[in-house]
Amino acid sequence: MAGSTLEIKDLHVEIEGKEILKGVNLTINGGEFHAVMGPNGTGKSTLASAIMGHPKYEVTKGSVLLDGEDVLEMEVDERAQAGLFLAMQYPSEISGVTNSDFLRSSINSRREEGDEIPLMQFIKKMDENLDYLEIDKDMAQRYLNDGFSGGEKKRNEILQLMMLEPAIAILDEIDSGLDIDALKVVSKGINKMRKDDFGCLIITHYQRLLNYITPDQVHVMMQGRIVKSGGPELAQRLEAEGYEWIKEELGIEDETVGQ
Amino acid sequence: MAVDTKLPYEEQYISEYSQKRNEPEWFRNIRLNAFRQSEDLPMAKANKTRIIDWNFTNFKHDVAGEPIQSYDTLPEQIRVLLGDESEAENKNLIIVRNNDVAYANLSQDLKDNGVIFEDIFTALNEHGDLVQKYFMTDGVAVDENKLTARHAALLNSGIFLYVPKNVVIKDPVQVVFWQEDDEAAVFNHVLLVAEENSEVTYVENYYSANANKESVANLVSEVFAHANAKVSYGGVDNFAAGTTTYVNRRGVADRDAQIEWALGQMNDGNTISENTTHLKGDNSICNAKSVSVGRGKQKQNFTARIVNWGKDSDGYILQHGVMKDQSSSIFDGIGKIEHGATRANAEQESRVLMLDEGARGDANPILLIDEDDVTAGHAASVGRVDPLQLYYLMSRGISQQEAERLVIHGFLDPVVREIPIETVQKQLKAVIEGKVN
Numbered sequence: 205m206a207g208s209t210l211e212i213k214d215l216h217v218e219i220e221g222k223e224i225l226k227g228v229n230l231t232i233n234g235g236e237f238h239a240v241m242g243p244n245g246t247g248k249s250t251l252a253s254a255i256m257g258h259p260k261y262e263v264t265k266g267s268v269l270l271d272g273e274d275v276l277e278m279e280v281d282e283r284a285q286a287g288l289f290l291a292m293q294y295p296s297e298i299s300g301v302t303n304s305d306f307l308r309s310s311i312n313s314r315r316e317e318g319d320e321i322p323l324m325q326f327i328k329k330m331d332e333n334l335d336y337l338e339i340d341k342d343m344a345q346r347y348l349n350d351g352f353s354g355g356e357k358k359r360n361e362i363l364q365l366m367m368l369e370p371a372i373a374i375l376d377e378i379d380s381g382l383d384i385d386a387l388k389v390v391s392k393g394i395n396k397m398r399k400d401d402f403g404c405l406i407i408t409h410y411q412r413l414l415n416y417i418t419p420d421q422v423h424v425m426m427q428g429r430i431v432k433s434g435g436p437e438l439a440q441r442l443e444a445e446g447y448e449w450i451k452e453e454l455g456i457e458d459e460t461v462g463q
Numbered sequence: 464m465a466v467d468t469k470l471p472y473e474e475q476y477i478s479e480y481s482q483k484r485n486e487p488e489w490f491r492n493i494r495l496n497a498f499r500q501s502e503d504l505p506m507a508k509a510n511k512t513r514i515i516d517w518n519f520t521n522f523k524h525d526v527a528g529e530p531i532q533s534y535d536t537l538p539e540q541i542r543v544l545l546g547d548e549s550e551a552e553n554k555n556l557i558i559v560r561n562n563d564v565a566y567a568n569l570s571q572d573l574k575d576n577g578v579i580f581e582d583i584f585t586a587l588n589e590h591g592d593l594v595q596k597y598f599m600t601d602g603v604a605v606d607e608n609k610l611t612a613r614h615a616a617l618l619n620s621g622i623f624l625y626v627p628k629n630v631v632i633k634d635p636v637q638v639v640f641w642q643e644d645d646e647a648a649v650f651n652h653v654l655l656v657a658e659e660n661s662e663v664t665y666v667e668n669y670y671s672a673n674a675n676k677e678s679v680a681n682l683v684s685e686v687f688a689h690a691n692a693k694v695s696y697g698g699v700d701n702f703a704a705g706t707t708t709y710v711n712r713r714g715v716a717d718r719d720a721q722i723e724w725a726l727g728q729m730n731d732g733n734t735i736s737e738n739t740t741h742l743k744g745d746n747s748i749c750n751a752k753s754v755s756v757g758r759g760k761q762k763q764n765f766t767a768r769i770v771n772w773g774k775d776s777d778g779y780i781l782q783h784g785v786m787k788d789q790s791s792s793i794f795d796g797i798g799k800i801e802h803g804a805t806r807a808n809a810e811q812e813s814r815v816l817m818l819d820e821g822a823r824g825d826a827n828p829i830l831l832i833d834e835d836d837v838t839a840g841h842a843a844s845v846g847r848v849d850p851l852q853l854y855y856l857m858s859r860g861i862s863q864q865e866a867e868r869l870v871i872h873g874f875l876d877p878v879v880r881e882i883p884i885e886t887v888q889k890q891l892k893a894v895i896e897g898k899v900n
Contacts, residue, residue, distance in 0.1 A: 256858050259850050284860035296855035300873025306856070309869065313860035347873070364859065 207234010207401035208271050208287055208371035210255075216265035217247075217254040224250040224461050226428035227266065232372060235400040239414055239439060240407045242425035243447055245460035248407045249293055251425070252376040256290040257283055270372065285314055287371030291361035291378050297349040303360065304330065304344040307367050314368075333366045337393050354381040362393040373397070374405045379413040391416030411443035424450055426459040470520055470613065474498060477616055480525065484584050487591055493598070497605045497615035507608040507709060509735045509764040511793050511825060517733050518707045519610070522648035522679040524617060528560030528641075543893050544639055544668045544699070546886075555580060555636045561647045562619045576630045583621025583652055594623060597654055602685030602713045610709045610735075614650055614681045621652035624665060626692075628658040635664040635697070635886055642671035645705065646678050653684035657692035657720075664695040666886055673705035674731070682710040688720035690744065697887035699727040700734075701894055704759060708734040718744030718773065725882040726753040727891040729898060733761055739768040742776035742807075752781045752882055754875045754891065756898045757790030757822070768797040771807035771837075780811035783878045784824060785871050791823035796841065802833040809839040816874045817847045818867060868899050 210232045217225035224247045232238050240248055254261045255268055257280040268275040270286050278286060298306070307330065312320045334341055337359050349357050358378055365373055375394070379387055394417055397404070406419060414422075414436070422438040423430045424447070431454055432438070441449075451459060477498050481491040506514070531537065534548040541558075545551035555573060557580070558566040569580045579590055586594050599605050605615045622638050642649055649669070657663055669680065680702055688694045694714070702708055708730050714722040722740055740749040751767045769778030780796045798809030809832075815824030828841035848870055856866035875895060882888050 257854075259854055279863070280854060280857035281860055281862050281866075284858055290858055292855065292858070296849065296852045298852055298856070298870065298873055300876035301869045306859070306861075306869065309861050309865060310859035313862065313865070368859065 207403055209233050210288075210372045210403065211269045212255070212266070213269070214266035215251070215254065215263065215268065217250055218262045218264050219250065219260055223264070224428055225254065226461070228428070228430055230423065230430060232403045232405055234371065234403045236421065237398065237404045237406065237417065237419045239419035239422045240405060240425055240430070241409060241411070241422060241439065241442060243409060243459055246425045247428040247461050248409070248425050249376050252290055252374045252405075252407055255374060256280065256288065281313065284370070289365055289368060289370035289373040291365055291373065291375040293376040293380065295349050295357050295361060297352070299347050299350045301348045302345050303348050306348050307364065310364070310368060329367065333363055336366070336396065337363055338389050339363060355383070355386045358382055358390060359386065362390050365397065366393055369397075369402075371401065372403045372405070374407065376407045377409070378406070379408055379410060387413065388416060411439050414439045426450070426454075426456055428461045431456070468520060470501070472498075472524070472617070486584065486587055489595060490587055493605065494616050494618070497612045500606050501609055501612035501616055504606060504609040504612050507610045507735055509793075510766070510795055510827070512735070512762060512764040514733070514735065518677050519679060519709075521677050523644065523646040524619060524648055526561040526644045526647035528563040528565050528643060531558055531560065531566040540670055540672070541639060541641055544670070544890055555634065556638070557582065557622065558639045558641060559620055559651075560641050561644050562649070565641075573632060577627040578630060578632065579623060579625035580636055581623055583618070583623050583654065586623035590623065590625070593625060593656070594654065597656055597685060597687060598652070599683075599685070602687070602715060603683050603711055610681055611683065611711065614652070614683050617648075617650045617681070618652050619648070619650045621654070624653070624655045624663070626657045626661040626663045629660045630658075631662040632664070635666045635884060637666045637886070638668070640667065640669045642669070642673070642678065642680075642702070642706070645671070645673035645676035648679040648681070650681045655684070655686045655694065655696070657688050657694050659690045659692060662693040664697070664884055666697040666884060668698070668890065669700045669702055671702045671706055673703045676705045678706045680706050680708040680710070682708070684712040686712070686714040686722060688714065688716045688722050690717045691719040692717070693721045695723040695725065695884055697725040697882070697884040699887060699890045699894055700730050702730040702732055704731040704761065706730065706732040708732060708736070710734070710736045712738045714740035714749065716740065716742050716744060716747035716749060719746045720744060721748040723883050724749070724751040724753070725884055725887050727887065727894060728753055728755040728763070728765065729894045730763070731759060731761060734763040736764070737766045737768070739766070739770065740778065741770045741772060742778055743772045744776070745773040746775045747773050748777045750779045750781070752878050754782070754878045754895070755784040755792065756787070756871070756875075756895060757784065757792050758787040758898060760789045762790070763792040765792065766795045766797065767811070768799065769809065771798075771800040771804040771809055773807070774803070774805045775807065776804060777808045778810070780813070781878055781881070782813045783875050784815045785818060785874055786815065786822035786824045787818045789819070789821035792825070794824070794826045795829060796827070796843070797829045797831070798839055798841070799831040800834050800837050800839065804834050805836050807834065807837045809837070810841070812842045814843070814874070815845040816871070817845070818871070871895070871899050
């Protein structure tokens, strides 16, 4: 069997009593890259956070299944151990914890006690990935995201992705705030992950990331739902024409959720 | 009030105890005067901390300790403080077990250089003049409060460390105070004198395991760094929940002298801790660094104070505390610049992290300045663990407990990594690990 399957069914999510997602349906299989696009304020990041279990988001209806297992019943760490990964839009800064210690703890959390990753193997893998992402080796010993620039944080998210090798990754606006060179490097890292047993959900509101990462499917989100799906050509049309034509086609006046 | 606040001892007991320890008369008189004063003196001050129901009077005062036969017979918690057997054997080390010296080693080289490192009862007989010159005269006064007076009256343990002029001791000199008996009190006095141009690193460890039985620790350290001397003083306090601790560590720095404090305040019981340094001489320097982890229901009160008297003197206080469970702590940081201390500098930073809903912490930065031409600064923060930090760590597969462990280590690490004594760094990491899990 190639890879895992993440099924999102009729997902409704509230934040502080306000409904943001109003019935999202989406299935991601191993080997597939999906892009979720849409203007700001349509619920894209809420989708990412709700799947991972962000403490502020409350799922009121629907289900999320990973290979048939109920993800919503799992604690955040269990979701990660089951194979999910979220590259966050705003990664936390954690002073006093080195990147390297953090990554080793993360890797070992997926392994049995007594079967921790050997230190040399870890260092080798870390060095390879740092090189691949053109990150200075010093970053391994710096405190986790502490004082990192926006671009460094994004690269660090992709470094974690490459180190942890999840079954399904969600990338929440991994391209925001990146210059073109950084965007290329980050894309290179993501593309390296592409294989039959890896599925990816890319959230973005710019098409430009998709110039470097070709999605198998593109979904447009408005008003807390996926309103249109298509192939890579849909992203290109959005780049050329914007979102207005979709709103007209579907009779949507305000694409955002609430105010 | 159900708690008895009067000592269950009489003058006669103190006199007899002093005779048993074979003390000179002047010292016995200090004890007896202190005892008489102790009844009327006010309690030690503990800002914003209710100490009225703390146990200061219920303890065993005179408990013998057996000599240590071999490294293997030591409990793990002591061995971790000493390193492995060969490391331990080569140390300049005293182990005090209950109230007696159970092991002592000082290298011939240091002896030949005139270094004195011995228990205070021996020092009273062999180096009485030196002890008399420094004991509770210019450092901590007997009559500062009820607890300092009780300390002098009931002193049952002590260390005298004397470093002669121009002698530089490279490796740390260490003392382990092991309260093996669950009810044995320790009234311990550390007297450290570093003569001109000398250098020494002193490390002390207090350890007890009396989680359920009550006892008392009443500790006074006096450190004198004479002109251009450098003293690094590391301490890891690790009394169990049953011990109520009063610890008063005091430093006096002369011209160009430097005192570095590196304190791990890791007791599990109620604690009042005061760490004051007087920068008497021009150009003197003090760094006072401490970390603390509170847990259970313990209450703690920490005061770090540096007083600038000398011109161009420089004081820096750095304290970080983590409060778990229902523990609570007050961190007072006091920078005082006296009139005439031109170009003095007083900096401080206190940070408290509260982990659980019931935990409480308070950081009070205080600057008192009586001189115009100075620099001073303070930073203080009290906060709870950011749930988004835990979410971020957990989203990589790390369990909540492990995530909290990382955040706590991370919060304390900026202080721990600045501690200039490697042994203390290692010990602290081990003790923090034990308290966090």
